[in-house]
Amino acid sequence: MKVLATQTKSERTQAAILAAAEALFAKNGYERTTLRDIAALARIDPAMIIRYFDSKDALFARVATFDLMLPDLRTVERSAIGTTLVRHFLRVWEGERGNSGLAILLRSAASNEHAAKKLRELFKSQVMPALKYAGADAYAAERAGLVASQLLGLALCRYVLKLPPAVTMSREFIVAEVGKTIQRYVAGDE
Amino acid sequence: MKVLATQTKSERTQAAILAAAEALFAKNGYERTTLRDIAALARIDPAMIIRYFDSKDALFARVATFDLMLPDLRTVERSAIGTTLVRHFLRVWEGERGNSGLAILLRSAASNEHAAKKLRELFKSQVMPALKYAGADAYAAERAGLVASQLLGLALCRYVLKLPPAVTMSREFIVAEVGKTIQRYVAGDE
Missing domain, CATH: 1.10.357 (Tetracycline Repressor; domain 2)
Structure with missing residues (x-):
């Protein structure tokens, strides 16, 4: 856990937000996930999400995976x-x-x-x-x-x-x- | 001035922001105009600009005029x-x-x-x-x-x-x- 130990508080907060967002978007989809839910799961103030990630759209774009499934x-x-x-x-x-x-x-x-x-x-x-x-x-x-x-x-x-x-x-x-x-x-x- | 008299406070604030933004963007250009300048000219708190118009980009897009000068x-x-x-x-x-x-x-x-x-x-x-x-x-x-x-x-x-x-x-x-x-x-x- 050396890596975690050297994280700053800001990095830990961002990591917690990303983990919570990934879990909730995957489970409930984009529309039914609120910034309030994500903040609650990450145990931080909702304002921190806007501060670090701009918007719900931008946070979603950050954690979602996109497979274009392009044909061969x-x-x-x-x-x-x-x-x-x-x-x-x-x-x-x-x-x-x-x-x-x-x-x-x-x-x-x-x-x-x-x-x-x-x-x-x-x-x-x-x-x-x-x-x-x-x-x-x-x-x-x-x-x-x-x-x-x-x-x-x-x-x-x-x-x-x-x-x-x-x-x-x-x-x-x-x-x-x-x-x-x-x-x-x-x-x-x- | 009947129109002005029937404006709500929120409409007056928005009109003041738009007028100030138009004047400053025209005079100083996009980069050298700050939300703080616009708020000062409109005599409102800078937070009101974000509340009504989202961002400097969006406010600029709202007041700027664009002539594509398309050829005949x-x-x-x-x-x-x-x-x-x-x-x-x-x-x-x-x-x-x-x-x-x-x-x-x-x-x-x-x-x-x-x-x-x-x-x-x-x-x-x-x-x-x-x-x-x-x-x-x-x-x-x-x-x-x-x-x-x-x-x-x-x-x-x-x-x-x-x-x-x-x-x-x-x-x-x-x-x-x-x-x-x-x-x-x-x-x-x-």
């Missing part, structure tokens, strides 16, 4: 990569599993550096490797960056900003139109 | 619409005028409904009319939504989340690659 693109027919990725993206965001976690992460990442870091890590650990095998070449990182810019932009407009045309577009329209864009970004002009 | 696409050669729009977009965001205002608006809009509303209004009053004449058809709103999803996504990745490949891409790479996407969204497959 080596098994997807080459010309169908774009539509496959967009269909998958819509399923994950509008989830059969009712998962609003990604929208919370995105909303939070725009103003909280910890959440932004988590999103960058998600990109590096899940998006980059998935796209690596899909296209030729030295531009793998740039291609992945372009894919992220289009898909995160769609998520931003549709789920966070709620821009009218982005909200009302049908899934099939998005799959067709954005699918062509993703296809070109991943596989190049062919 | 009727005067642009049809095949060059995509690259023209992307070049313009980069100039505005990375501005000759050193304008970080749009990045602050975007960051703030992700978590603050007033800022999100402002962004939706900007889309409706400036982006929609500019694109209206560019493409054929009944899908003008959807086309504008697709354009917004790609350009705001690029701004999100490059200026707000600072996703490595989106940050390091050259302007020319972006103009070429994203230009093709915007061209297709605006003018259709031709």
